[in-house]
Amino acid sequence: MSKPSSKSAKAAFYDVDGTLVKTNIVHAYGYYAMNRGSLWGIAGRTLSAIASIPVFAALDAVDRKIFNEFFYRYYAGLSEDRLLTLAEEMFEDLVKPAIFPKARDLIEEARRSGCRIIFVTGALDFTVRPLVEYLEADDLIANKMQYVGGIATGKVIPPIIEGANKANAIRDYCIREGLALDKSHAYSDSGSDYAMLAVVGRPTAVNPDIRLRALARAYQWPILDLR
């Protein structure tokens, strides 16, 4: 058992996709980005995306991190302004209606108990930013797209936030910000976020998948349903 921290400031870390919103923002944004712009552009991107479906499926099944990296390559060549505008449009059209009805309550309850609210997601930061503002979170830990001269390169600035890296990012964040990791909360829906949940002192499974449900039962973590 680790020695309890003497720090009193704490945070609540929330996974986003499946935890706070129904939609998978990575996929939704991809769809959105591919379906905006000139007709030829759309056609080209759509055909190329369709051709890649088997690759996507295989990669997603094998490793979400590699999948995301591969997926983000499709943004290469789009301008930063364009990506930001699309993110805002997508938030209004797709994400806002997909926020779980009780998500805001959960965040409010954490805020009232003195937690700093932080979203942790494998999605790109600009795609989640409108949600961060809407739900009044204090900070965001997300992947960042690399830009050269205002144009996306399709590459993500390492370290990639996904799986076990989420736990590292949370630990680093707590050290940097002077927060007590053992008093902090983490919320996720997926067994793939086991590391993120295990690293904090107060993990909670939210709308858990089968694997996480089994883990939560075994470790006696609380299980919430925000749906």
Add this chain to the structure above:
Amino acid sequence: MRSLKTLRKLYDEESHLVITEKGSPPRVLFSGEDFLLEDLPIGSRVIYPRAPLEGVPNLKATIRYALNHPQGMEPLHALLRPGMKVTVALDDISLPLPPMRVPDVRQSILEIVLELLADSGVDDVHLIVANSLHRRMTEAELKRMVGERIFKGFYPDRYYNHDAEDPEGIVELEHTSNGEMVAINRRAAESDLIIYVNINLVPMDGGHKSVGTGLTNYQSLRAHHNPTTIRQSESYMEPARSALHRSTERIGRAIDKHLKVFHIETAINNRMFDGQLAFLGKKEEDYTEFDRLKLQGMRYTLSKMPRAAKRKLFMSIPAPYDVIGVHAGATEPTHEKTLELCWKQYVVPVDGQADIVIYGVPYISPYNVNSILNPLLLQVMGLGYFFNLNRGVPLVKKGGVIILCHPAYDEFDPEHHPSYIEFFNRLLPETRDALVLEHKYEREFATNPSYVHLYRKGNAYHGAHPFYMWYWGENGRAHVGKVIVAGAENNHVPEMLGWERTDTLAEAIDVGRGFMGRSAQISLVHLPPILQTDVSI
């Protein structure tokens, strides 16, 4: 040769005590979801509840009479004005135990009160379950409590559970002279009249405790739901000797100063079993051959069933309680009348304390209706409720032994008791000291957003509730020398609670005698139904 005194006790139907002798029948005890059939050493004292008092012949007429002839207040109809705002608060599913057969007495009262309100032009009526930090009642439970017609008319907008964690939903009225915060549900506080519908199962309930506890929040409860107050209460089942009640009275009087509260209190008898189970309310001496056959059949059937199925079966059997009195009006005079009835039903005079007291712990407690009696609830049943069912003098001697018959299974309901799981597995291995637990962890649990969320949106007890369960056992823990769980299926649950275990009751009695001496006086309290001992020394 039996002494004349013993013979008189044996054949006196009014006697609530039996002294076991050679040839006495074995006693039937609850042990969770099973029954034990155990012989007690000769000379043991078995204490039985009183026979159920006769129910009122016409319940609706009794309710109407109470509303029209209230104690210390004008009749209800005289308090009503067209267009006024009324909140009706109701006791939650923790009362009575097990839940009573439909129609629940709350439904009978509401049917009369709501009609009266409608006839008086009062349309702004909300029904609020005064669940305090207890779990929210489910839709089905809410429907069962008030009946289909009222449920359809009011649920969900005007019939709902109190939410102690709604930041907008609580109003702070004042602080008492002792610094206790007085806070209650906003809707109730903003109403022109609060009508509180109570079921007084045990003398701990009702009176000032109804509104002041049922409709309040964690901050206000902290004033009296703490180990210090419990230590100062000789018995929290005896309001006059309970610091807990003195605190709730101060809070209640402050509420009565600010708000108009009309109490409708009901007392019920102790008829928990009837039909095929009626024999459970008898002395074993009075069992017929058919009763014995039924008992054996039931024990055999239960032995073949998985625990979850047994639990489901028991929870589906409602109790055939009869209402023995309804009183209404101002808080204190109404409650006085109700307490008189409670004592008339429950109090059993007992001569002298015992060295070893045995309790069979049933499958149900106020906090696990339709759920599991987990280790913390076993603790609160033994050292909290059973120990405190006295009028100021505990049945067990100081330093004596309590034997609880229960499997002490390590099972928790993650839906109803999520914070209990953490309390039991994380905190108890560190300390069993209630004061340390209170200072170090209570606030953390109470404000844990996951527990708050599960309380508000799910059906979980509040994060602070397992602490209250532990505090409730505080006096019992301080008083007894040893607690033995007879029939515990594991070592670790009794150990975590600071107890010992044995496989059988006979072994537990042997251990108890080893601790208290061979001539130790043994008493078995034949619960349920409920009884409250009045021990004279």
